[in-house]
Amino acid sequence: MTKKSLGYVELEWTCPYCNTRNPGRVKVCSNCGAAQPKDTQFNQAAEDKIITDQEELKQAQVGPDIHCPFCGTRNPGNATTCSNCGGDLTEGEKRETGKVLGAQQTAPSADVLCEYCGTPNPATNFKCSNCGSPLSKAGATVKAQPAAKKRSSTFMIIGILLVLLVCGGFGYMMMKGAQTKSTVAAVQDVSWKRSIVVLGLAPATHEAWRDEMPFDASVNSCSERERSRSSFPSANSEEVCGTPYVVDQGSGFGETVQDCEYIIYDDYCEYTVIELQPVRVVEETGSDLNPFWPQTRLDQGQELGEQTETYRITFIVNGESKVYETENFDEYQRFQLGSKWNLEINGFGKIVRVEPAP
Numbered sequence: 001m002t003k004k005s006l007g008y009v010e011l012e013w014t015c016p017y018c019n020t021r022n023p024g025r026v027k028v029c030s031n032c033g034a035a036q037p038k039d040t041q042f043n044q045a046a047e048d049k050i051i052t053d054q055e056e057l058k059q060a061q062v063g064p065d066i067h068c069p070f071c072g073t074r075n076p077g078n079a080t081t082c083s084n085c086g087g088d089l090t091e092g093e094k095r096e097t098g099k100v101l102g103a104q105q106t107a108p109s110a111d112v113l114c115e116y117c118g119t120p121n122p123a124t125n126f127k128c129s130n131c132g133s134p135l136s137k138a139g140a141t142v143k144a145q146p147a148a149k150k151r152s153s154t155f156m157i158i159g160i161l162l163v164l165l166v167c168g169g170f171g172y173m174m175m176k177g178a179q180t181k182s183t184v185a186a187v188q189d190v191s192w193k194r195s196i197v198v199l200g201l202a203p204a205t206h207e208a209w210r211d212e213m214p215f216d217a218s219v220n221s222c223s224e225r226e227r228s229r230s231s232f233p234s235a236n237s238e239e240v241c242g243t244p245y246v247v248d249q250g251s252g253f254g255e256t257v258q259d260c261e262y263i264i265y266d267d268y269c270e271y272t273v274i275e276l277q278p279v280r281v282v283e284e285t286g287s288d289l290n291p292f293w294p295q296t297r298l299d300q301g302q303e304l305g306e307q308t309e310t311y312r313i314t315f316i317v318n319g320e321s322k323v324y325e326t327e328n329f330d331e332y333q334r335f336q337l338g339s340k341w342n343l344e345i346n347g348f349g350k351i352v353r354v355e356p357a358p
């Protein structure tokens, strides 16, 4: 992210003694004449107008005001001696800077009615155009990101509810799974299946960034996509910027800035390569205790892939068939037809343990 300056705007402050709004650069209340207190907060004006006047621009850029350590008078950032008492300002306290005041308000705010005579005035006016009374501020300043915060808390609540739901469901499954029953049953039936995947060379389609494709790939099609973001521009990049916002400069002025970054685009391609992949599966099945592997003739360039074996043993429990499955050949060989076994069956009706009956 880089910060981009869009220019400077004048802020305003409210007199704590008479509640009058004053332009940022005014150091003494225009209504009651009180000096601006040290802890005065600057706010955005009713409308953020970018300053074009060269004199005002200089004032905005000199840096934070300095409070005189002897009489408290507010002096511009480039002053060396106090305009009121002539005191040395090197030891003076500088105003705070850098506070984000809110999103830039470019649209004019609604008119403000004078509390004394009811005359509507533009929100940027400090005094009533009819009776001269100080005008209060129209509406509240738009804050930088209140909407985003609210949304994230809603997401958090939904997230917590989901976690509770998943935990509850998981707990229920655990309970049900743990409720086991033991019973003795005889082997009624056995069956086996052994299969082998045959791998062969064939065209396969994949996707990747152009510079990450294998060297022997043939490209089908490419399209530009966002690959990364950077603070700096590059060959194929586009600048994107966030909402402009106003930052207090401590001088009665604010700087309007925008956070920007560059989207870097690159070619994302669909390509074809010839590679080893499953072309067929050969299998053998049977219903005895002597399983064997399927025989297969391999063509040029072909090789054997994954081999799998599954063995099923069927028991009759209370007149119902229950199947026990294993991939262990040594275990399978022990299930002679008619032999008696101790079965442990869980709450879902699944056999979880098999032991020879004594």
Ligand SMILES: [Zn+2]
Pocket (backbone or CB within 6 Å): 015, 016, 017, 018, 019, 020, 029, 030, 031, 032, 033, 034
């Ligand atoms: Zn005042």
Ligand SMILES: [Zn+2]
Pocket (backbone or CB within 6 Å): 068, 069, 070, 071, 072, 073, 082, 083, 084, 085, 086, 087
């Ligand atoms: Zn002074």
Ligand SMILES: [Zn+2]
Pocket (backbone or CB within 6 Å): 114, 115, 116, 117, 118, 119, 128, 129, 130, 131, 132, 133
């Ligand atoms: Zn008025």
